[in-house]
Amino acid sequence: MKHILFPIASVILIAACIFVVACAKKKQVKQIAPPSEVRHIEWSKNAVIYEANIRQYSPEGTFNAFIGDLPRLKSLGIDIIWVMPINPIGEIKRKGKLGSYYSVRDYRAINPEFGNLEDFKNMVNEVHKLGMHIIIDWVPNHSSWDNKVFKEHPEYYLKDTSGKFVSPYDWTDVVRFNYKNPGMRKWMIETMKFWLTETGIDGFRCDVAHMVPIDFWDSCRMELDKVKPIFFLAEADKPELHAKAYDMSYDWKFHHIMNQIAKEKKTANAIEKHFAWADSIYPSGSILMEFTSNHDENSWSGTEFERLDGGAQTFAVLAATVPGMLLIYNGQEAAFNKRLRFFEKDTIKWDNFVYTDFYKKLIALKKQNQALWNGTEGGSFQRIATTDNKSIFAFIRNKNDSQVAVILNLTKKTRTIAITSDIADGEYFDIFKSKQMTLRKFQKLVLNPWQYIVLEKK
Numbered sequence: 486m487k488h489i490l491f492p493i494a495s496v497i498l499i500a501a502c503i504f505v506v507a508c509a510k511k512k513q514v515k516q517i518a519p520p521s522e523v524r525h526i527e528w529s530k531n532a533v534i535y536e537a538n539i540r541q542y543s544p545e546g547t548f549n550a551f552i553g554d555l556p557r558l559k560s561l562g563i564d565i566i567w568v569m570p571i572n573p574i575g576e577i578k579r580k581g582k583l584g585s586y587y588s589v590r591d592y593r594a595i596n597p598e599f600g601n602l603e604d605f606k607n608m609v610n611e612v613h614k615l616g617m618h619i620i621i622d623w624v625p626n627h628s629s630w631d632n633k634v635f636k637e638h639p640e641y642y643l644k645d646t647s648g649k650f651v652s653p654y655d656w657t658d659v660v661r662f663n664y665k666n667p668g669m670r671k672w673m674i675e676t677m678k679f680w681l682t683e684t685g686i687d688g689f690r691c692d693v694a695h696m697v698p699i700d701f702w703d704s705c706r707m708e709l710d711k712v713k714p715i716f717f718l719a720e721a722d723k724p725e726l727h728a729k730a731y732d733m734s735y736d737w738k739f740h741h742i743m744n745q746i747a748k749e750k751k752t753a754n755a756i757e758k759h760f761a762w763a764d765s766i767y768p769s770g771s772i773l774m775e776f777t778s779n780h781d782e783n784s785w786s787g788t789e790f791e792r793l794d795g796g797a798q799t800f801a802v803l804a805a806t807v808p809g810m811l812l813i814y815n816g817q818e819a820a821f822n823k824r825l826r827f828f829e830k831d832t833i834k835w836d837n838f839v840y841t842d843f844y845k846k847l848i849a850l851k852k853q854n855q856a857l858w859n860g861t862e863g864g865s866f867q868r869i870a871t872t873d874n875k876s877i878f879a880f881i882r883n884k885n886d887s888q889v890a891v892i893l894n895l896t897k898k899t900r901t902i903a904i905t906s907d908i909a910d911g912e913y914f915d916i917f918k919s920k921q922m923t924l925r926k927f928q929k930l931v932l933n934p935w936q937y938i939v940l941e942k943k
Contacts, residue, residue, distance in 0.1 A: 521768035522729045523706070526687075526714050528618060529732060529772070529810075531858045532564035533848050534718075536814045538780055539568060539599050540583070541825050544832050548600040548608045559615045561818060561841065562848030565716065566612055567690050569780060570622040571595055571605060575629020578658045581828020586622070587692055588629040588658045592676045602684075609684050618687040620716055621680060625673060626696045627652075627659035634672070635660060641669035653696065664698050673701075674708050681712045688716035694731070695721035702730035718774065727771040733859075736763070736773035736809055743777065743800045744786075746895050747793040752875035753895050757868050760807065772859045775804035776812035783814060784827045790820075796935040798843060799893055803878070805847045806891045806939065808866055810859045818844050846916050847939075854941060856882040856889045870906040877902055877932065881909045888942035890924060894932035904928045913940035 535558060543550035558566070570586040573596050579588070583598070595602050612619045628634060634641060643651045643663040651661045662669055680686055694702065702719075706729060709715050719726050719734040726734055739759050745751040763773065776782075777789040777800050789797040805811045816833045818840050825831045851857045856864055864884030869892070871877045877900060879892040890909045894900050907926040915922045916939050924940065932938075 518724060518766060518768040519728070521727045521770040523717075523727065523732055523770065525732050525770070525772070525859075526716055528564065529716055529859065531852045531855075532618075533562055533811045533813065533851065534565040534567055534774065535561075535563040536567045536779055536812060537569065538815055538825070538833075539571070540586070541831055541833050542815055546598060546830065546832070548604040552608050552611050555611055555615055555617070559617060560845075561813075562845060562852060563813070564617055564852075565687075566617060566619045567718070567812075568619065568621050570624060570692075571599060572624075573597065575631050575658060577630040580658050581826075583828055583830060585656075585658055585828060587624050587627075587656075589624045590629045590632050592628070592632075592634075593679055606684050609686060613685070618716065620688040620690055620718065621686055622692060623677065623689040624692045625662070626693045627656065627661045629658065630660055638668070638672075641666055641672065653693075664701055670701055670704075674705050677705070677709060678712050681709065681715070687713075688718070688732075690718040690720065692720050694719035694726060694734070695723050699723070699725055699728075699730070702726060703728070706730040724767045724771070727768045733772040733774050733810060736775050739763075739773070739807075739809075740776060740782070743803065744792045747796050747800065749896075753878040753893075754874055756803075756807075756878050760866060763808075770860060773809040774812050775807060775809040776814070777801050777804055778814040778817055779812060780814065780825075780827075784825055787824060788822050789817070790822045791824075795897055796895065798840070799895065799935045799937045801843075802847065802891065802937040802939060803893055803895075805851060806857060806882070806889065807880075808860060808864075808882075811848070811851065813844065843917075850889070850916055850939065850941060854887045854889055855884040856887040858884065867908055869904060869909050871902045871904055873900055873902045876900050879904070879909075890940040890942070892930070892932070892938040892940075894934065894936045897934045899934060900932045902930055902932065904930070911942055913942050915940055 537551060539548065539551055540546045570589065572592060573590040573594050574584040574586065575588040575590045595605055609619055641663055643661045645651055652659060653661050664670060677689065706717060717731045719731045721734050722737045742751060742755050742759055746753065777793060777797065786792060793800050818838055819835045820839045821833055864882060866882050867880060869879035869881055871879055876894060876896045878895055881890045890913060904926055909924045910926060911924060913922050913924060922940055
């Protein structure tokens with residue numbers, strides 16, 4: 486083996502370069518975004534959100550039919566009802582027989598398929614009587630081609646370099662708004678205020694929020710909060726949206742990681758890396774929404790049973806116990822296993838609600854135990870090392886005197902492991918088996934395929 490001698494100056498220069506690069510990498514990993522200026526409403530701190538697809542929820546597909554199910558959702562533990570778009574749907578260039586909810590023809594009206602404005606107000610009142618809250622799906626990026634605003638104010642809409650109006654992606658049934666127009670911005674905020682003052686809703690879920698300028702959202706949130714404190718959910722995963730505007734956004738990256746783990750394209754180690762990354766880039770106080778299904782995923786990518794193999798419940802446990810707010814899409818509590826058609830009537834078959842007790846236990850734990858409250862502020866989230874970190878994701882969450890430990894086999898094979906860390910040592914209560922369980926370093930465990938263990942320290 487040859488030995489190569491470097492001049493001293495070269496050695497010093499190389500060492501300096503290595504030091505600079507190392508410091509740069511270290512700084513990049515540890516860089517923390519400034520705290521969010523958003524002040525979350527108190528009731529959102531341990532909330533669980535439920536997405537309601539009114540069209541497909543019942544044979545009637547109406548607000549009045551949905552009202553009858555509100556007590557069941559309350560008993561499930563739901564806090565926030567997110568209702569998919571309630572506005573009339575465009576007819577020009579409509580997709581399918583009924584069209585897309587996200588092709589809005591009138592922003593101040595109710596889709597007559599669902600009922601009328603009084604029916605909707607009644608639904609809002611019933612939600613509030615039960616101690617829950619309600620947000621509506623808002624479509625700020627585009628409208629239908631036959632929206633009256635398009636006819637009256639074409640300057641509110643975006644054109645390309647050839648002078649043609651723009652449809653985003655292949656969404657040919659809609660035309661995109663122009664956020665460079667001050668009048669359009671003012672109209673959008675005033676229209677959102679209408680729903681707050683007229684119906685008493687508690688906030689909005691904003692469709693493709695990442696396609697709308699951030700400075701608009703910052704001013705929009707400030708103006709809406711003058712009417713009443715709101716809860717704001719962005720269909721986006723841009724950390725900067727949390728700086729001044731949004732309470733919560735989608736954790737799309739984690740959703741895809743779960744799908745990839747189920748298909749053996751990633752290992753459990755990807756989870757630890759993801760949350761380390763999220764913690765470094767999202768403003769402190771941000772809430773990420775965790776989910777195994779929603780209306781888009783169900784219709785276009787498949788049900789949770791298709792995407793997550795036999796691990797649908799296991800990943801639901803994961804989504805409910807990592808930092809963030811759990812979303813349940815209507816039908817998941819009934820183990821509904823069908824892709825709902827997006828542009829047609831396709832009613833959910835509820836059958837026997839086989840996952841109701843499963844979700845009730847998860848939600849009750851999340852609501853009662855501060856260690857699982859939404860976001861990571863003031864708490865800790867640590868991985869418990871095992872002899873098979875690729876297959877097993879085990880972790881512990883602490884806040885004040887509250888503690889929860891979770892052990893998940895994220896594979897379809899039986900795994901025999903040993904715990905190699907002492908951070909979770911102690912006596913716990915297994916919430917699904919209703920019995921005591923001890924955790925200690927070097928303890929051996931045999932985990933069945935997709936087995937999940939959720940432990941609360943009393």
